[in-house]
Amino acid sequence: MSETIREVDYVIVGAGAVGMAMADTLTAETSATVAIVDRRAKPGGHWNDAYPFVRLHGPSATYGVNSLPLGRGQIDTKGLNAGLNELASGAEICAYYDHVMQQLLTSGRVSWLPMHDVDETGMATSLVNGQRVRLVARRRWVDATQADTRVPVTHGPGFAVADGVTCLTPTELTQWDRPVARHVIVGGGKTAMDTALWLLEQGVDPDSITWIRPREAWLLNRANVQPTAPFALQTMAAMVAEFEAARDATSLPDLFARLEGMQLLQRIDPTVTPTMYRCAVVSTAELTQLRRIRNVVRLGRVKGIELDRILLDQGEIPTSVTHVHIHCSAGGLPRGPVQPVFQGHRIVPQYLRRCSPSFSAALIAHLEATIEDDAVKNAQSEPVLVPEIPVDWLRMFLQTARNQAAWSQHPELQNWLRRSRLEAYAGLFAQLQQEPNPEWEELQVRLKQARVPGLHRMAALVDSAKRKHQKGERKRQLVPGVCPNKNNQGKTLT
Secondary structure, three states: OOEEEEEEEEEEEOOOHHHHHHHHHHHHHOOOOEEEEOOOOOOOHHHHOOOOOOEOOOOHHHOOEOOEOOOOOOEOOOHHHOOOEOOOEHHHHHHHHHHHHHHHHOOOOEEEEOOEEEOOOOEEEEOOOOOEEEEEEEEEEEEOHHHOOEOOOOOOOOOEEOOOOEEEOHHHHOOOOOOOOEEEEEOOOHHHHHHHHHHHHOOOOHHHEEEEOOOOEEEEEHHHOOOOHHHHHHHHHHHHHHHHHHHHOOOHHHHHHHHHHOOOEEOOOOOOOOOEEEEEEEOHHHHHHHOOOOOEEOOOOEEEEOOOEEEEOOEEEEOOOOEEEEEOOOOEOOOOOOOOOEEOOEEOOOOOOOOOHHHHHHHHHHHHHHOOOHHHHHHOOOOOOOOOOOOHHHHHHHHHHHHHHHHOOOHHHHHHHHHOOOOOHHHHHHHHHOOOOHHHHHHHHHHHHHHHHHHHHHHHHHHHHHHHHHHHHHHHHHOOOOOOOHHHOOOOOO
8 A cells, every 4th residue: 555745743633622723723823734634534523423412511602713703602592591602503513613624724734634543653544545644743743632522422331231122322312213111311421411301302201211320410500601791790700609619618518518509510419419520511491401300210330231121230220122221321521641731742632721622722722832842831731630520620620720820920821812712701801801890890809809718728628638538548458358459549539
């Protein structure tokens, strides 16, 4: 098989939200040449694989790439998101990224290799005809693959399914046209929530739905993440309230009780303590609908589905061949080890602000475009871990605050943040500061009073949780007949 060589300044592996935001900013702010390569036929990453009824969790206004708005800048007037900034559908997002790619290609400095697999040597092999292209990056190799989201259609169930059992992905569910006795949703994350809402929207009786939720999650309230002018005071008030809740909290449970009381965090079942936090965002109207499903199974993860029963970690429940089981248990957000973003010839994009993949990728590209020294770049881009458990809410908050403090020392970077479409909040708040407003001034006073003590209290709560976890691990290892599991060493608090 013949081999060609393609030499560019940057090779970006992955054409999802992160890779596209990187490419957009690099081409806008430098004269560099870029090659983008992906295993999929179209840009947009996991949005190409997602179920048909998927939508963004948060506003379209802060998603995508810096150079091109997503959506029409409207407020939804109908549905479960009524009164809030619009949420793009999966189809809209795929079309958007296709438009972005065409915009990049017209620059003459970007090349696109869809349907290609890339190995560690930089060899890209076509999945269509096997032709090979050796990719050479003169400046950097950008590994955006770690940001790839796992969805059911690409990541099958982690449990056994007997022959004769109907187990569908959410996509297959929309195509199912046979009689159904009951629906069984497997999973407790955002995909499961979306699937539950879709079933209810189709008129399915909530009492005919069984929802297997191995873990409960803390959920962000979408009303508090609205980055446009009509919601500026409300959004700022929520930010201030977070600091105040932390400042006044006497313990970790007390903190989450305060956050819930202020409607900053939510949960589907108020009687069950969440053990998961994954940046999922819901409206209060969506939460009301989800609570209509009362047949919730909390017996751990599914181990297997047989013709007449579902086996779980802590027991079993009955099922039948006329039940439709919906696999919503794919991993979702990937959680790899935190590592430096800038690594010599390699860039590994990660969150720089909590729950903000597109913004973080664009900022990383801007740092690459404007700063020479990797040590300086890394000082401006300490990674914010991808969350998994409730205490990660604090860890994300603390690292985001540290990053923002570092950014505040650089006037050029502050100007970029105020102009950035993906950041939005900096420009919005800067505009408010220019217009006298008693409510805004009061919020600024409260913020000044709560910010520093709030951050100190968050750090103390994280340290306390870490010590408690370590103490529990030592006790566990001292139990007679129990050997420490090497695979669990170094795990974060669960």
